[in-house]
Amino acid sequence: MSKGIAENSENYQPGLSIDCVIFGFHDNQLKVLLIKTPYEDKWSLPGGFVPLDQDIDTAAVTVLNDRTGIEGIFLRQFATFGRVKRNDKHFEEVVLEHFKIPEKARKWFTQRFVTIGYYALVDFLKAIPQKETSGESIEWIDHKEVPELILDHKEILDKALQTLRIELNLMPIGYNLLPEKFTMPELQKLYETILDKKLDRRNFLRKINNIGILNKLEEKKSNVAHKAPNLYVFDKEKYDEVLKNGLNQGW
Amino acid sequence: MSKGIAENSENYQPGLSIDCVIFGFHDNQLKVLLIKTPYEDKWSLPGGFVPLDQDIDTAAVTVLNDRTGIEGIFLRQFATFGRVKRNDKHFEEVVLEHFKIPEKARKWFTQRFVTIGYYALVDFLKAIPQKETSGESIEWIDHKEVPELILDHKEILDKALQTLRIELNLMPIGYNLLPEKFTMPELQKLYETILDKKLDRRNFLRKINNIGILNKLEEKKSNVAHKAPNLYVFDKEKYDEVLKNGLNQGW
DNA sequence: GTACATTGCGTCATAATAACACATTAAGCG
DNA sequence: CGCTTAATGTGTTATTATGACGCAATGTAC
Numbered sequence: 001m002s003k004g005i006a007e008n009s010e011n012y013q014p015g016l017s018i019d020c021v022i023f024g025f026h027d028n029q030l031k032v033l034l035i036k037t038p039y040e041d042k043w044s045l046p047g048g049f050v051p052l053d054q055d056i057d058t059a060a061v062t063v064l065n066d067r068t069g070i071e072g073i074f075l076r077q078f079a080t081f082g083r084v085k086r087n088d089k090h091f092e093e094v095v096l097e098h099f100k101i102p103e104k105a106r107k108w109f110t111q112r113f114v115t116i117g118y119y120a121l122v123d124f125l126k127a128i129p130q131k132e133t134s135g136e137s138i139e140w141i142d143h144k145e146v147p148e149l150i151l152d153h154k155e156i157l158d159k160a161l162q163t164l165r166i167e168l169n170l171m172p173i174g175y176n177l178l179p180e181k182f183t184m185p186e187l188q189k190l191y192e193t194i195l196d197k198k199l200d201r202r203n204f205l206r207k208i209n210n211i212g213i214l215n216k217l218e219e220k221k222s223n224v225a226h227k228a229p230n231l232y233v234f235d236k237e238k239y240d241e242v243l244k245n246g247l248n249q250g251w
Numbered sequence: 252m253s254k255g256i257a258e259n260s261e262n263y264q265p266g267l268s269i270d271c272v273i274f275g276f277h278d279n280q281l282k283v284l285l286i287k288t289p290y291e292d293k294w295s296l297p298g299g300f301v302p303l304d305q306d307i308d309t310a311a312v313t314v315l316n317d318r319t320g321i322e323g324i325f326l327r328q329f330a331t332f333g334r335v336k337r338n339d340k341h342f343e344e345v346v347l348e349h350f351k352i353p354e355k356a357r358k359w360f361t362q363r364f365v366t367i368g369y370y371a372l373v374d375f376l377k378a379i380p381q382k383e384t385s386g387e388s389i390e391w392i393d394h395k396e397v398p399e400l401i402l403d404h405k406e407i408l409d410k411a412l413q414t415l416r417i418e419l420n421l422m423p424i425g426y427n428l429l430p431e432k433f434t435m436p437e438l439q440k441l442y443e444t445i446l447d448k449k450l451d452r453r454n455f456l457r458k459i460n461n462i463g464i465l466n467k468l469e470e471k472k473s474n475v476a477h478k479a480p481n482l483y484v485f486d487k488e489k490y491d492e493v494l495k496n497g498l499n500q501g502w
Numbered sequence: 503g504t505a506c507a508t509t510g511c512g513t514c515a516t517a518a519t520a521a522c523a524c525a526t527t528a529a530g531c532g
Numbered sequence: 533c534g535c536t537t538a539a540t541g542t543g544t545t546a547t548t549a550t551g552a553c554g555c556a557a558t559g560t561a562c
Contacts, residue, residue, distance in 0.1 A: 056333030082307030169501030250420030
């Protein structure tokens, strides 16, 4: 949430915000990009508002690009949150006080907000967390060690992860979360981390191979302890095709 | 969209609406509840606005109850639509003209709207379509014969059906769309209609039975041509359990 | 009664999944 | 160097799920 909006709030869709759950993968951890708010001892999801002349998807892309410094990100809307009590009088007061919002602009911040949740999958190494103001800090945090969040942001984060888990069965992932070349154990670890469940190495290999989106390289990973694993890349064309048509048909 | 809102628009969340895709099943057809608008030769999804003191889910439930006359409906938020160009100047003018909205209230109708889509599954025979104004008419229409809809309502409807198809693999359905007692061919026809695909009778029986949510009755359907089929009921307890835990695990 | 459409219940071949065995590779270390 | 260790690569097997059918039973129409 930026302060600048106080000056030209009439250019934004009233009472509507965007919140992004940005996932990255590093050190065998599923990480979430979170912002330490300057006005309270809590963290928040990166978010923003919707300019009147922008699609909501575009507004979400903007948040994402601004916060990670990279473009062409995997981004998906997953839910909209609009309980009345998600708006918190105490929170509003703290924010208004901290940013010293002038009286006439307070109406913007004290109105009821509905927020649209997006989740994104990004390459941890390519994304460089960007501060918006000097007062805040922005960090990758292990999804298992998320601190206290403002408002209903914990609920939003949980729903994003739940959605990601379900969509893991409907589409391939990894292209957006892993570096270009990666090993099978790395890909497996990604799945295990998201699902919070151990998978059998050999069955995983067979199943992921059957999807037909991987190309095995001749190359092997170097500088590793023990036996060097093969390197793989995604076959982007087939990957996109499966992404479009879906995996399990079911019926 | 009601006219009454023009008088007290300050009690509603600005620029936000709810649209409901209400599905029913009858005569082997998947039907959608649509409203013939009085102001244009097009149809629309039943919708409404969000009172400032109501959760968005509650606002959706209200639309649904008002339009079908029944409660305890299966209702699920599936997406939010917020392209800039979904707002249509020509459409606004027609609506303003038709309802003779006074000048000072026009601002409400000409603002940019973002709409939250919900889909509902209801028992066709129990739901009684309710008009809101005398000028409009409300009807069940076969989803394959949907007439031209206002704004982006066709896109919303399509997305609802697409979501329903995907969720068919993740949860059981039917409890909300069929009468209490039903036959296996009826249930199968429901699946076939939603998926727009023929299924093998015998494989369908086996698969649906394996889910373990059906109780077979001694009773048989009467007054039917040819061999009388068995009647079934859902085991509500097991049904709700599967609904909660999901079907296909995948990984 | 017979023809016919539909239902109930079964089989069989194939594919997908879960559980597990064993050889291979490279680093660390005496 | 040879041994240990901890990973990886490549299988096998039993079980289960799925897809494609066969056939007898039932109730209506004639």
